[in-house]
Amino acid sequence: MESKRLEIFEVGPCKDGFEMGFLIGQRFSTMIKSRLQNDLILQKQMLPFAQSPHSIPLLTSLSQTNMNKFPIYWDELRGTAHGSGASFLEIMLVNIRKEILPFIPKADDTNDDCSDILVVGESVAVAAHNEDANVAMVGHTYLVKGSLRNGVSFTAYTYAGELPSCAFGFNSHGLAFTLNSVPPMRHEIAAGRVGRNFISRDLLEAQNIDDAVARICSSEASVGHSYNLIDVNTRRILNVETASRNRCSFHEVGAVPFFHANMYLHLKVQQAGTR
The missing domain is CATH 3.60.60.10 (Penicillin V Acylase; Chain A)
Structure with a gap:
């Protein structure tokens, strides 16, 4: 596998969480959209679940709980989605992946992380x-x-x-x-x-x-x-x-x-x- 240099991005101080997320999302837009597109667990398991009515109670609870407890970090997610041009739903799902997968029937995830x-x-x-x-x-x-x-x-x-x-x-x-x-x-x-x-x-x-x-x-x-x-x-x-x-x-x-x-x-x- 071809070796690539790990990219470093210096950001801040920012006026709020949204701006920090936006700048990170903007800087790594191509990489973020590529990751989301190539993440088979997201595309084949989490997105279909999120688009079904069975997911509404769980996703609503997760969204409200985390937005209320960590509003600045929730704004970082919003900013990342906006800056990268990615779907906020996909950004949200990959950030609460471990909290969703146990509730998806026959979901396949690895714990050897x-x-x-x-x-x-x-x-x-x-x-x-x-x-x-x-x-x-x-x-x-x-x-x-x-x-x-x-x-x-x-x-x-x-x-x-x-x-x-x-x-x-x-x-x-x-x-x-x-x-x-x-x-x-x-x-x-x-x-x-x-x-x-x-x-x-x-x-x-x-x-x-x-x-x-x-x-x-x-x-x-x-x-x-x-x-x-x-x-x-x-x-x-x-x-x-x-x-x-x-x-x-x-x-x-x-x-x-x-x-x-x-x-x-x-x-x-x-x-x-x-x-």
Whole structure:
């Protein structure tokens, strides 16, 4: 496969979320529309579901919940769609994909999204992340270097058309994170609650590891996730596993290397592929 340089876009400070999303969408318009067109899960599963009457209660609830809790980030999505010339419905769907797919009959999605090796010893502190996204992401990612009006700046690896970042990022406070998908059983999912893309976007503004934990554990997430939080200033790495109804579990990483991929390790949740 031909190697391509990862494109970096510096944006901000912007007057509001819509402007930030618009500028990102405008800059990566071609890539965003290509990603949406080539994303078979979007085209063959989510769009047909979204265009059926069965989807109305779920999509209405997801839209209202996330727009009310994170209005600035919702405006970023609107701006991304407008700036790129893409359909807002498609932009919205890829940003709440994990919150929709469990409710689509016979939907096909993969949970082998990424993995991390984490260690904090006396002489070394390392978070090594392997990004294994859907094949539709090949050639459809970029780095966003955002500056906010409150003085915070962040760098985020971003999937085309999605909020920064559902993968990994860091900010000027010295807070970084990587993410691992986890597969809870259908009954462990709270329909119509907060989407994980909005939570990770919020983490880019966290002041420290404790602030990040507070944002995660009060988020009222629909679907669980695994967060690897790195605080450069205090030299800490913390793995946080979450589930719906604000359930959280913590593992402080130490000198013994800690590996996390796409299964729950310490939060007691019934997950796909287990009994």
